Amino acid sequence: MSSQLVLLYRWPAYLAAALLVGGLGWRLFRLWRTPEPLRRPLCPAPRGRRDLALRLAGGACLGGLRRAGRIHALLAGVFHLSLLLVLLAHLRLVWTPAPAWTVALAGVGPWAGVALVSSCLGLLLRRVLKPELSLVSRSCDYLPLLGVLLVAAGGLFLCLVAPCDLAALKALLAGGPLPPGPPGGALLLHLYPALVLLAWLPFSPMFHALAWLFSPARHQRDLGRQVAHPNPWEPELAADAPSQAALEPGEPALWTLEEYRRHLKKRWYAQGTGQVLSSRQRRVTDLEAES
């Protein structure tokens, strides 16, 4: 019995958690290692660190949605808020002893679940019904929504119709002594899809949950003229220059720097200029003449 419990509940949960954490770490590291060679923030962009922090905080509060369409913003807003509530309420299953606020949140859990399911359905409907959206949608756009819908519906069923033994589940997840029997209820209907979804999160567009923090258009500051922004692959380009040798005979010649220098010399010579002074030198001579 006990080995069955470990095999059916504990190991899948640990495997999913490992894939989630490891996958997120690997994907974020790769994103962080990828350079952005140019400074091209979306303006008006902040100049100081404080303003930048405010901009990112606004993004964390779903500020980006205020420019989206009304229905889209409403559905996505309700979706993310209810998802947050549901996830916070689930903390009581892995946090020992469970804080009072998570237990209190569990009271609104079913309501949040209903909101989650309906906003999920709404987002799916929107994707199917808008032709310009369904045209560009791929399976990786539908599957996360379907997955969350399945998990949330299973969770509601588990919560309202066939509740399981939460203490047993908590003991199973905690890694300590095993409970006498399985948690029962409709748990597996909810648990397995949830674990699959969590394990897949870093490898799907659901990765946007953390990836948006790395968006150059949002996190770069508007200091294009003030601050140098070295490009790490600049050395690969150093030898690259427009070359006459690459052209075929008969093709128009390039206006190279040497050509320009010859042109300037000829021109200045024709003007009768013996020695040319730069503006700075000229300014010094003017001042001397004045004094």
Place this chain on the structure above:
Amino acid sequence: MTLAVPPPAAAPELRACGLPPQLVVDWPERLLAAFGLALRRYRSFRLALESCLACGACGRACAGRGDAGGAVDLPGGILAPAREIYARHFAPAGAPLRRLIPPPPPGAALLRSWYGALYACTLCRRCAAACPLGIDPSLVVLAGREILARVGLVPAALAKAVAAGFRSGNGLGLGPDSWLERCRTLEAWLEQTTGRQIPCPVDEYGAEVLLIPAAADLAFHQGTFLGYAKAFHAAGVSWTTSTYAGDADNPGLYLDFRNLRLLNRRVREAVRELRPRLVVWGESGSGWWVARNFSQTLGESWEGEDCLELKAPVHILEWTARLLDQGAFDGKLKREANDARNVTYHDPCHLVRSAPLRAEPRRILRACCNFFSELPGGGTERQDTPCCGGGGGLWGPELREARLGAFAPLARRLEAAGGQGCNFVATACDQCKSALLEGMSHYQIPMQRGGIMELIGNALYPAAGGEQEQALA
């Protein structure tokens, strides 16, 4: 609506841009290799492909989208081919499966649709302002164009402009003699209309200011170029243009990183030859984006240029607004010279979302025009400013539909402005000026268009003959 696919460039232009002279034979492999390289080189590109949900928020903002009159259904339609290639060949979730069954290489239909979509985008960045996830679709477009350039697929008009930058120092292909001759013509015109000797110097050593005008200002929008000359003359500042780096626009931006970098480098080389104290950029939106934000990045920093007082480029509007504040034009501005014009202002997209310059043009317009009002029908911030359809390197007759489609929202606001009595739309970008000319004649909007410097030039030294630009053209 089917996409108009611009004709690909010819071998001489592609060779001058350092690209393969035609579509390479093994393009599927080369395309995948270039795609992988772009994923390693551009965080913005990787981020977009890894986290885009195809939620459609960008599509609402896009001026070029189908129901707004444009050629593509969505920026999503632009991202879709890139997402398909990523999902098939690069997505980590599919990696084990790919080992077992290698996916087929991208086909010609995908290449064609991606090529068409990439060159239907005007790079106005309205979509970037709308994206809730902080993705910038325009940067995906730029990376995509670089990938296609590496297999030798570039529109003819764009490759021609970039090659012209290397062959003659400006995207229009005006050689040094032609440049000089045009400046002399303008000087003669200035003397005829204002009765003053106002110089338009070329390749002078040691002038205070090296002006990088948009070459189109010299060739098509001469009113703006005359405005530069008049402003420098009124302020008593010596200035020069360079035939080697004569274009504020950098068409390399629309092509790939290599050509962007090499064209930008010419400005610094011209600085070393001519030794000015200040580099002033002319009226150009995308050009100012490159100058302001990338000049310190593409190659070495400007700190080493000892002749420069300010180690970074300055925009002509910043410079003029500064002089206005310091009183350099006090008593010289005759605002009533512009009284025949009821002016409104179109914000060039890159002067709002990429390299902001919003207060200065308005300050100058208020100083030199008695009748100025904002464009009605919406705000002037972020994604509220409409797109003129002139950016993004969508040149040539094949892409006229795409340009005019993106112009449609602006046309509606211009009509509203016309209803309020405006008869002149000022803007600070040569590509906007060309697009406004094309769009306003197509949508039959009876307004004139011109640069901000044209208006202040006219207020400084009113032309006796009236509309200078029309007479010159």
